[in-house]
Amino acid sequence: MSEYLSKIKSPGDVKKLGLVELERLAEEIRERLIVGVAKTGGHIGPNLGVVELTIAMHYVFDTPRDSFVFDVSHQSYVHKLLTGRESQFETIRQPGGLNGFMLRTESEHDSFGAGHAGTALSAALGMAVARDMSGGDEHIVALAGDAAFTNGISYEALNNMASTKRMIIVLNDNEWSIDKNVGAIAEYFHKIATNPTYVSMHDRAAVLVEKFGGKAARHIARKAEEAAKGIVGRGMIFEEFGLNYFGPVDGHNLPMLIETFKFLKKQKRPVVLHALTQKGRGFQPAMEKQKKFHGLGPYDPATGETKSTGQKTYSEVFAESLTKLANENEKVVAITAAMPNGTALDLFRPHHPKRYFDVGIAEEHAVLFAAGMATKGYRPFCAIYSTFLQRAFDQVVHDVALQNLPVVFCMDRGGLSGDDGPTHHGLFDISYLRGVPNLIHMDPKDEDELQDMMFTALEHEGPSAIRYPRGTGTGVEVKVRPVALEIGKAEVLKDGRDVAIFALGNMVAEAERLAKMLEAEGHSVAVINARFAKPIDEECVVRFGSRCELLVTMEDHVLAGGFGSAVLECLNAHSMEVPVLRVGWPDSFIEHGKVEALREKYGLTAEAAMERSRPFLKRVVAV
Structure with missing residues (x-):
């Protein structure tokens, strides 16, 4: 039983603790995180990485009156623990439990929901x-990782920020997004953090504030910071945008963080x-x-070891197939x-380091970069999650498709993304x-069909998109050499006269x-592996639509x-009135949860489709 964490029912309880107790609270939070996750x-x-930062923010500010905005918000678990959700923490990312990101409907302390950087x-x-504009005086604090500054939207905001009276940006600099951060911005932050003169002067200022506190000490520390910045270079990037820059500070030094936030x-x-x-x-x-x-x-909290199924994921098959190509x-x-x-x-x-490019969290740039390479005869495979490619829609349309450039969009997490929830489900591509x-x-x-589609896209003289699901595949063996598919041609897995089921991607197994x-x-049933969402196999749809009493689509x-x-559009174009039963996700944002349970809840199962089919079928033979 934790001595302090279990007593935190709201941020007000954090403010009642002394520095020694806050340090112990930080230890208890880490223990709870490691065991719970x-x-x-x-x-x-x-x-x-943000335990002390989050504690200090809640110690100094007052949510929900003050607003904390977390970039991506995957680092909001500590915030949830300190805002009345500690007793529910074991439900995080579980069906019906806490969301893994900030969610406005979950708590009044979650001022802005997010899941993208x-x-x-x-x-x-x-x-x-x-x-x-409303004449308020509350505080707005944005906590953003250094990786967020590889994203163009951040600079669009900085360009307008000097016009506001006051707000606080906390740059959480840990040199990582998921992988090591890349590019000039990451190098710039590193240069600031490692400049010997700057660090020396900054450390002296930090000791002064921590030891004495008070207005005078903070004033002297501010002067030291300004002198140090003059040594590093003529104006920091943030100062050029009209913002006052403070730091870098030790993000794990609670006393220092509290005094700094008060200032x-x-x-x-x-x-x-x-x-x-x-x-x-x-x-x-x-x-x-x-x-x-x-x-x-899930992992072993003592060793950090995770269980492996031994089966390859679609992502791994994609990477191996791309290496072969x-x-x-x-x-x-x-x-x-x-x-x-x-x-x-x-x-x-490792196989082709000179033909591998990580552009940082900058999907728009990634697509435009790919378009530029394609104009010079290269064949870019742009691997971006389905949910993240949404951010580059204009570049897909204006810069790739309009110019008919052979860029291949490899959309990982196409379909439901399970525990990560609505910000990560790839349901719209x-x-x-x-x-x-x-x-x-x-x-x-x-x-195996994924590999064939990648080869098809490579051979195609124009833009292509391939969506594939998260997690392990079917276990089918991948051919040594891929084959090119006929574009727009479906695969009839089984012929039939009464019902034709057109299934796309991982719904083929459910169709069978x-x-x-x-x-x-x-009933005599045909099963068709549609393969192409665009162009669809119109000849196949018309053929089965003309002889079957029901068509079923599954996606x-x-x-x-x-x-x-x-x-439906194809049938309408050919003036055909055969009934079509569509199986897919409804017009709503799907919550987080286990894929199988969510499919059952929303009717994306063979059983649900069977019941919905019955009213359309004339001939039912008793078994």
Whole structure:
């Protein structure tokens, strides 16, 4: 039983503790994080790194009156523990439990929901401007990791920030997003943090504030900071944007953080606090394996070991297949937006390091960068999660498809993303890409077909998109050499006369189960692996539509504008009135939970489809 954490029912309880007690609270929070996330899985590394920062913020500020905006918000577990949700923490990322990210409907202390990077500064600025317009005096604090500053939206916000009266940006600098941060911005922050003269002068100022506190000490410390910044260079990047810059400070020094936040709270203009933290602090496995412990499934809290199924994931098959394609074609390049581990391109990188590009959390740039390479004869494979490619929609349309450039969008996490919830579910990519001219869109039924689709995209003289699900595949063996598929041609797995089931991607297996159920009641059933969401196989749809009494479409995607909609459009174009039963996700944001349970809840199962089929079927043979 924790001595202090269990007594924290609201941020007000944090303010009642002394410094020694706060230090002990930090230890208890780390213990709770390590043991709790071991059972549920989640973003353990980022949260271990912000324990002291979050405690200090709640000690000095007053949520929900004051607003904390977390960039990405996967580092909000400590915030949840301190805002009345400690007793529910074992439910995090579990069905019906706490969300793994900030969620406005979950708590009044969650001022802004997020799951994608780069959103905090713009949202916080909007809140600050709204406060000023309303004559309020509450504080707005944005906590953003250094990786968020590889994202263009952050700079769009900085460009407008000087116009507001006051707000606080906490730059949580741990040198990592999921993988090691890349690019000039990461190097810039590193230069600040490691400049010997700056560090020496800053440390003296820190000791002064920590030892004496008070207005005079903080004034002297501020002067020391200004002198140090003059030595490092003529003006920091934030100062050039009109913000006062403070730091870097030790992001694990609670007394120093509290005194600093008290000082920043009194500032009358936007400020940046640069805090240096250690991702995974307090848990040796997380310190040693930063990428793995950014976010993972359940693990042993004593050793950090995780269970392995021994079966390859779709991501791994993608990376291995891309490596084979690159071995035979020197124009093949791989691009990721700070997700080499999530997309498994870290497996590609050792084989072709000069043809591997990590552009940071900058999806728009990744797509434009790929377009530029394609104009010079290269074949870019742009590996971006389905949910993150949404951010680059304009670049897909305007810069790739309009110019008919052979860029391949490899959309990992196409479909439900389980425990990560609505910010990460890839349920919209067919809808937002199906209307784009020149682009073909594919969805494999298994790992071998994924490899074939990648080869098809490589051979295609135009843009392509391939969506594939999170997690392990079917276990099918992948051919030594891929084959090119005929574009827009479906695969008839089983012929039939009464019912035709058109299934896309990982719903093919469910379609085959549905077919067996229907056959058990005497119906002749065709099963078609659609393969292409665009262009669909119109000849196949018309052929089965003309002789079957029911068509069924199945997709791991929203129904609105999805594959089923494409089938309906095809039938309408040919003036055919055959009934179509569409199986897919409803027009709502799907909560987090186990994939199987969510499919059952929302009717994406063979059993649910069977019951919905009955009213359309004329001939039912008793068994």
